[in-house]
Amino acid sequence: MDLKTIPLSTKTVLIITALIIVLGSVQTTWELVKVTGLRQQHPFVFGGDAFTGVKDIIQGEKYVSYITDKNLNIDKNIAEFSQAQFSLAPVILDLNNPNHRFLLINCESKPHAQAVLKYYKAQPLRQSNLGVILAAREDL
């Protein structure tokens, strides 16, 4: 293909495309450098990893109740639930349905979690560093 024979309209589109690519490259590089810098200060942590410590106990269960008093309209909180579900699959986390033998309690505060344990007469089995409690209901 001889570039000289390419019509002006096509040349115009190709030149604009090339300019946008240059701008896009600068923008992409800037964003990647920015996030890479952030990662050096705060390494990536997957939220679901905080829940994997209970896998051995709940293995073989179909459902585990995920009890939380956190506002699930806030992205961070629903993401925490989704990532817990991801890490504990194929166990199904039943959100705020307490009618299962095991309860995974992830509350805003320790007193709230204690109140949940007391209300459902559940026995705590394991607690993570972040305050997530796995408990077993005695009545089910």
Place this chain on the structure above:
Amino acid sequence: MIYLLPSLISFGQGFLLIRLLTGSKDRPRLTWCLFAGFLLGLGISGFLTFTSLVLFSRIVPAYVIGINVAALAGLGLAQKRSEWTKASLQASPRELGVILALAALTLPTIIQAFLYPFGGWDAWSCWNLKARFLFLGGSEWSNMFDPAMWRSNTAYPLLLPLINVWSWCFGSEPTYLVPLFNSCLITFLMAGLLYFSLEALNGLKLLNLLAPAFLLLNAFVLKLASSQYSDLLVGTFLLLALMGFLLFKRTKNTGFLQIGTLALGFMSFTKSEGSALALITIIVLAMAIALDRACHETISHHIWKLLLTLAAAFLASGIFKLQYAPDSHTYINGFISTEKPAGIERLGAVFVFLGKEVLSWKWNGLWLLTAGGLILARGKALKAGLWTIPAILTAYLAIIIGFYWVNTFFDIVWWLSTTLNRILFALTPAVILWLFLALPLDNNNTPVPHRQPPRSKN
């Protein structure tokens, strides 16, 4: 490293199938076959992995590996030795340079993927979650369809999770590296398929690198590409399907139509939106063939072969829909619901949002440039079978807009803000293909799909 092996097997399957279907007469250059074959192979492997669920009601890694290796061997044995000439297996130094350039263009996506190794929201809450149920759930894998799992889009088909599971079968753990690697691989395949498709149909050569560069050097696009969602796969299969049609139109080799049909079948097994898009594409392309006498006559001699391919291509999505897929838990028909009616203001909101989305700078002017380029191309954007691309895209967008309007389960602003960009993203490879094919290359106004590019000599 063991996880590279399934990719190589998939590549072998697709590459051999393309050689088998196209024959030696009108086969495109090796480089196109490499990229198209790899993509097709991923679909084949996902499909074969699905048969494990159908036959054993669970993923049996030994069976999955066995059936994939057997398919590779079968396709190898079916090859005609006389067709394995040196010329058919050669790529020029320029083409090798282009492949390196495409790898360099994929580098930002790879960096982005490692910065977010578990992908975007829907990767862990939908696609990779389904893959974990398949791989770890044993015979209870179908618990993923439980109503309590409604947040994970239970009715969505399984091709992308199955492609990841296929790789996991070579190890004992569902490592996060496999979906990460596959998202980067599919991005690379999309870029390569786009470039070598354009090269097969126009004479721009290296200038065609602008097309994948335009996509992959956009911060927003590479975020979506590395997110481990299925939209990238939908978009790449659509690209392959369109290329199958355009190459058939040029060569009258029905093998290309078979490749396109398989791509559509795999696309329908990737996402519910992919099923709708596949159906629309089949209808539009069937119309285009019916309107073209030469194409029509060619088809009539191979109708059974094509119908058989169609049935095979849609087998997996058909079985999934009839046998496994639950009813959607996130659907309310706003036309009959009194609690959540679909008012005209909802439809207005969809159009306003769509307008804002295409004008958003995050796309780096992709939609505006495309519109401008197509206007400059004048009538050529609709000639030589290219009219099928806007026909497909328009019909698809009409259905998507209609669905946003009718289904009132979600708050419309939230729903549009989280999903519309991905639907548009899936269309970008086809749109760029259209733009670059519509641009006139000389003052004779010859539509590019009618040009005769150099082919490999066999």
